[in-house]
Amino acid sequence: MLKSLLIANRGEIACRIIRTARRLGIRTVAVYSDADAKALHVRDADEAVHIGPSPARESYLVGDKIIAAATATGAEAIHPGYGFLSENADFAQAVIDAGLIWVGPKPHSIRAMGLKDAAKKLMQEAGVPTTPGYLGEDQSPDRLKAEADAIGYPVLIKAVAGGGGKGMRRVDAPQDFADALVSCQREAASSFGNTQVLIEKYILSPRHIEVQVFGDSHGHIVHLFERDCSLQRRHQKVIEEAPAPGMDQATREAVCGAAVKAAKAVDYEGAGTIEFIADASEGLRADRIWFMEMNTRLQVEHPVTEEITGQDLVEWQLRVASGEKLPKTQDELSINGWAMEARLYAEDPAKGFLPSIGKLEAFMLGEGVRIDTGVQEGAEVSPFYDPMIAKLIAHGPTRDDARLALAEALDESIVWPVRSNAGFLVRALEHPDFAAGTVDTGLIAREGEALIPAALPSDEALADAAAAFAEQSLAGFRLNAPPQRKVLLAVNDELVAVELPDDAADQSLALDDHAEPEPILLSEDGQTWLVQPYRATGAAAGIAGDGAIISPMPGRIIAVEVAAGQAVAKGQKLVTLEAMKMEHTLTAPFDGTVAELNAAAGAQVSEGTLLVRVEASPE
Template sequence: MISKILIANRGEIACRIMRTARRMGIATVAVYSDADCAALHVRMADEAVRIGPAPAAQSYLDMASVLRAAKASGADAIHPGYGFLSENPAFVEAVEAEGLTFIGPSAAAIRAMGLKDAAKQLMEKAKVPVVPGYHGDAQELVVLAGKANEIGFPVLIKARAGGGGKGMRKVEEPGAFAAALSSAKREAKASFGDERVLVEKYVATPRHIEIQVFGDSHGNVVHLFERDCSAQRRHQKVIEEAPAPGMTEEMRAAMGDAAVAAAKAIDYRGAGTVEFIVDASEGLRPDRFWFMEMNTRLQVEHPVTELITGVDLVEWQIRVARGERLPLAQDELAINGHAVEARIYAEDAARGFLPATGTIGHLSFGSGMRVDSGVVAGDAITPFYDPMIAKGIVHAPSRSEALDGLAGALARTEIAGTVTNLSFLIRLLRQDDFACAQLDTGLIDRHLAALTDEKATPPGLLAMMALAASGMVPTDAAEDAPTADIGPWAHWVAPRRTVRLERGGEICAYVVCRPGASQWTVSGEGLADGITLSQLEIGDNGQSWSAVIDGVRRRMRIIRLAGSVTGFAEGASHERMLPKAVRSDLAAAGGDQITAPMPGVVKQVLASAGQAVVADEPLVIMEAMKMEMTLTAPRDGEIAEVLVSADDQVSDGAVLIMLTGAADAG
């Protein structure tokens, strides 16, 4: 019997598990780091136990701390969620050694699938099709490069341990192999503690289709059909859907049988996902799919499977962990409609999907979609963990209705306080190839410019944002609202104020003037001859603005926070910061500094004082929010000073390297 579950995770998945446990009458225990002491999953749980400092290695990855929390709380089971300790066989063994139930597969099953090369050898024995490649133990450059030549370029270098696109590099030609191998090994070591890799043939027109499997301790295994996860960037999933577009019953049966065979080969128990690479160059054919890996846990994208099958996968996990048989047999499972999921992240798509931080000052999800989230307004997105804000999921009778419904719900979603990928997601859902199901894993890269191009802020919205930032109008809808702060007073001159708004480091000035009791004018960068607003109305606690502009009443949503103002229009958010005084050390920087684009850890310094460098030469490798980034020289010159070392934790904007030389010439 399971009466109290400790959830060894955080964020949306911890909240998701709690909802099912609560419905089943099971008490829940949250664990939290110092960075998460006020997080939503902590507030939702029946109990919460601190397990360490903010860094994951000292908290969510600390097995001893998690087990102490379980014992102290009296929990009799642990659910790992996904990520962190979820696929660590040593953790499973430690949990069971304490007499607790691990809600997931056995340690042996996790080990069998934990290393991609060994897993593929096992799958070959089980008659599961495997992609051509080298899965041996030799890790020397000369051996791996030779195997790549034998396989034929392009090839894919992949970390043996872990997943999520970490330690993975596509290599187009032999000359690029050594650098890609070094980078992949470095990232694999940082992410999984294991730098070993394998090399596989790169499929030119690949689709990523995975099968949800479920097994119990009585030898029963079923599959709950497929999910298509082909919409990816940097080998990480962006949009997931079920069922896979274009799937035939013959193909579905072949893939389902292969996935079940894979699960049975390791005596699998609980929820798992068998991932396949599919050659879609001639459509979906049952002889054109190959095993990639098995994720021995619940997947981020599990909600789309739940919605098309009507099954609560977390409930099944708990029931199987209690020793029960699977609730349904294979012939009792069926597909109903279509479901699509989008991952909403704090990241800047226009800047290479750079992860973002910030405090969410305003959060309102659009109606019509299921929302799995672990944050609420007021929560901070920190540099310590994955910057996911939420998952939005829509279920509808058809794919087109599901896509339209999700795009519409995302367009109605408002998030202020941090940059997000909402606009990118909406464009992707409405992109012609995606909408017509012309899918492969390269789709996003082919259309990246159109999907990430920053839309200009509509002039009317920009004028309204400047007005909102000016503080010259009351934003309280109440009749007894205080008089507006209209700025310096002067005889015979209309009240006016200069507002400075910052975007991407560029500060623009706007002059806000009130020539009449019900009229405002705003002029400045991007407003041509200026904008006149009349008959201004403000409601919804200062968030709904409307005014007559050029004879047309326009309604807009504007959120004013302490350090920013954000306007929403046509499914896009337009944020402007309210700049503080420019710091003198940065004002004098010119092009002489290499600075950290966000908080993170310095992984490698590639330059030393006195070294001559050329523009775009790599100087520092950083890691932040699970992403590795290379910082390069902004110009030709000479290294004047190196201010950081490997393993240093640096803040956003910290100066890492100083340049001198060429820029000062003449």
């Protein structure tokens, strides 16, 4: 077994790896950027090495710095986690060339599966079923559109080096293809440094089924059953579960067998995931499940597999990297119960899921579930990295047991003032289709606003809050004012008139000029609000006027679509902002004219910067 390990990653996956390594008696070394100097993974590790400025391209993506840190600290091996350099074959080879152990598949396996088009060709040769599509070298817009027309719409444009939902666009009609291709290639160039794409037929009733595979250096390859990752938003997984609902034994054997065949085709070692797309219009059927791609690393959703199999997949990785055989044979692996995972993001569903940054002044997650996180209360959520702050994983004897336990834990969570998607996740878990196990990848897009949490707490919750403030009257409220039945509360930035409960109506909420009760955090259905009695002197600030297009977060402007003085229509693209590894399009709020333009392609902007001001057209 290894004696020392450097983790070339950050956040929850770094903490997750450290936890298993510590149990196995392995010394751990963390690496960190400027932004992560006080991060949890830095404190958890036995040793930590600073590797550069906050942007990942200057720290976590600089392989030479990471190898130097491993050499300087005497680490025997490097574990890449997921993301960053985890699927970079050149980095894997550089680690090996430096005399270190790479905790991952062989570089040639990564290369074989790293480009989606080459991987599909390889799978076709290996007899693994693949989706209809175009994988050619001719990347001219005319050829790509012609292939899309021949396949038939809708189609999916996918960056061949893509992942995590980036560099991927659905196109429903021929006239939309050109714009979608440009956007896809631009995002692919920014995220992966490769603009090449492939075209696939878009499945109209799709389920995303993936199989966990594992290989060792002794020629053994097994699967650890399937996961269902169909609940997605913009091609990014939201809730994952294992096993897949509606999967019969015959179909399971077929898809898991195909996954093992795929892994054998590239002489696979370590942890990997074979991803399949299923046409679920008539339920899950073996003849309607096709290979999509292989992820040559540990997956974000690996905990659900761990929960149903009782295996520690990070331990498996470390044992395989040490030259040991797989801990279990296929016959020794079985499914026990059901597991479900929700990804908790620092983002605001009410504002188009824009990432939310800042200090976690309150961060308390529900009980009764497994929690994998890389932050604690008081930590800073940075604009430089992926906004996922925790994973909550529930396990139970049945799917409903796991689902309800997960919903309850999210319901009890408090995250403030950073916004989170906890309330959105609760609504998704409680949606009738998801509860019935009939979810497909289009559910969130179809349901739209129905899954967005309420902007304000319920009337009952606000009444309870008002009563709680009334009880503080001796600590600062005037008791000689006339009784009030309605009071004004400030809920985040909004004023709300609330009727007091009968037993509190005899107490006034008129504030003393020299005292003010402490605000409270109100939590309901996973949402958190700051609530306090409204003071006339404390007017809310920072609300942009009509027509003011404000940067919602720090980022880089990558496209300006208009000019000063130009007439624009409601919904027209104005500016495209790149932040937290995603593109965000800002549009005109109404028909009008660009009266002010403060945006330039390539410029870095801060949160709250006025980018464009649109004057409404006269009626």
